[in-house]
Amino acid sequence: MRLDKLIEEKLNTSKKEMKRLFLRGLVKIDGQVTYSESQNVDSQLHQIEVAGQNLETNEKYYLLAKPSGVVTANKDAQHQTVFDLLAPEDFSPALVAAGRLDRDTQGLLLLTSNGQLVYDLLHPVKKVSKTYLAKVNEVVTPADITAFADGIEFLDGTRCQSAQLKIRTVDFSRKESDVELVIFEGKFHQVKKMFLARGKKVIALKRVTMGPLELGDLPIGSYRALTLAELQQLKPYFR
Numbered sequence: 001m002r003l004d005k006l007i008e009e010k011l012n013t014s015k016k017e018m019k020r021l022f023l024r025g026l027v028k029i030d031g032q033v034t035y036s037e038s039q040n041v042d043s044q045l046h047q048i049e050v051a052g053q054n055l056e057t058n059e060k061y062y063l064l065a066k067p068s069g070v071v072t073a074n075k076d077a078q079h080q081t082v083f084d085l086l087a088p089e090d091f092s093p094a095l096v097a098a099g100r101l102d103r104d105t106q107g108l109l110l111l112t113s114n115g116q117l118v119y120d121l122l123h124p125v126k127k128v129s130k131t132y133l134a135k136v137n138e139v140v141t142p143a144d145i146t147a148f149a150d151g152i153e154f155l156d157g158t159r160c161q162s163a164q165l166k167i168r169t170v171d172f173s174r175k176e177s178d179v180e181l182v183i184f185e186g187k188f189h190q191v192k193k194m195f196l197a198r199g200k201k202v203i204a205l206k207r208v209t210m211g212p213l214e215l216g217d218l219p220i221g222s223y224r225a226l227t228l229a230e231l232q233q234l235k236p237y238f239r
Contacts, residue, residue: 001040001041001042001057001059001114001116002037002038002039002040002041002116003027003029003034003036003037003038003039003040003041003048004018004019004037004038006041006048006055006057007021007027007050007055010050010055010056011050011051011053011055018037019037021050021051022034022035022037023035026050026051026052027049027050028047028048028049028050029041029046029047029048029049030046030047031047031049038116039238039239040114040116040117040120040238040239041057041238042057042059042114042231042238043055043056043057044057044228044231045231045232045235045238046238059112059113059114060090060092060094060095060111060112060113060225061110061111061112061114061225061226061230061231062086062090062095062110062111062112062223062224062225062226063108063109063110063213063215063218063223063224063225063226063230064082064085064108064109064110064111064222064223065106065107065108065109065215065218065219065220065221065222065223066082066101066105066106066107066108066109066220067106067220067221068103068104068105068106069103069104070082070084070085070103071103072097072099072100072101072109073100079103082097082109082111083095083111085221085223086111086223090223092113094113094115095111095112095113096111096112096113096115096118097109097110097111097118098110098111098112098117098118098121098122098210099118099121099122099130099186099210101207102189102192102205104205105205105206105207106205106206106207106220107132107205107206107207107208107215108207108208108209108210108213108214108215109207110210110213110226111223116238117234117237117238120237120238120239121210121211121234121237122186124185126237127161127184127185128184128210128211128237129182129183129184129209129210129211130182130183130184130186130207130209130210130211131180131181131182131207131208131209131210132180132181132182132183132191132205132206132207132208133168133178133179133180133205133206133208134178134179134180134181134191134195134202134204134205134206135176135177135178135179135202135203135204135205136176136177136178136179136195136200136201136202136203137175137176137200137201137202137203138175138176138177138199138200138201139170139172139175139176139177140165140167140170140177140179140200144165144198144200145165145166145167147198148162148163148164148165148181148194149162149163149164149165150162151163152194152197152198153197154193154197155197158187160183160185160187160190160194161183161184161185162184163181163182163183163184163194164181164182165179165180165181166179166180166181167179168180176203181194191205192205211233211234211237212230212233212234213226213230213233213234
């Protein structure tokens with residue numbers, strides 16, 4: 001949560017009063033005076049002290065194993081949304097998804113009320129890695145690995161950043177390949193369009209990591225709160 005918003009909310013201050021607290025050096029994070037009003041903080045990770053009073057946040061963080069057929073949206077008239085998968089007691093209107101997965105894509109999705117964290121995780125400068133497992137309807141070759149490493153170019157001239165493609169298995173009789181792909185950006189339909197640029201079609205796609213977060217053995221369709229250890233791994237993305 002933004003530090004200035006937390007102070008206004010918890011101490012019921014006006015914007016002018018909040019700014020005065022910073023100017024007087026009365027705002028400390030982990031014992032150090034800070035003047036950054038926009039700093040993203042969480043009391044599970046930071047000691048937040050304002051005028052001698054400790055403040056606590058109440059952000060939510062969920063790791064969801066998205067099923068195919070479910071859309072990454074707040075509301076949809078035709079399809080179930082990722083937020084429909086949450087129990088009523090876990091849902092909050094403040095929750096947002098860190099990025100989106102296509103309706104037919106499965107896998108890891110972070111849902112959180114910490115909008116600033118979402119912004120920083122998705123910012124291109126951060127280059128947060130995302131790992132996908134994909135089934136492709138053609139034989140993937142070493143030439144494809146090289147092309148992905150060099151940066152795939154779409155038909156419209158858009159060039160992707162270097163990506164790490166690894167061939168897991170190849171079924172030559174069915175002309176199908178199982179691959180692992182690590183990308184560091186999030187263009188629209190990126191993984192599918194990268195393979196299409198090589199004349200191949202993705203027929204199944206699952207995201208298994210995002211930055212330090214791992215899907216692990218979380219069953220598809222279920223979710224859980226992030227552990228404190230996982231939240232601590234995300235601390236570098238708090239600014």
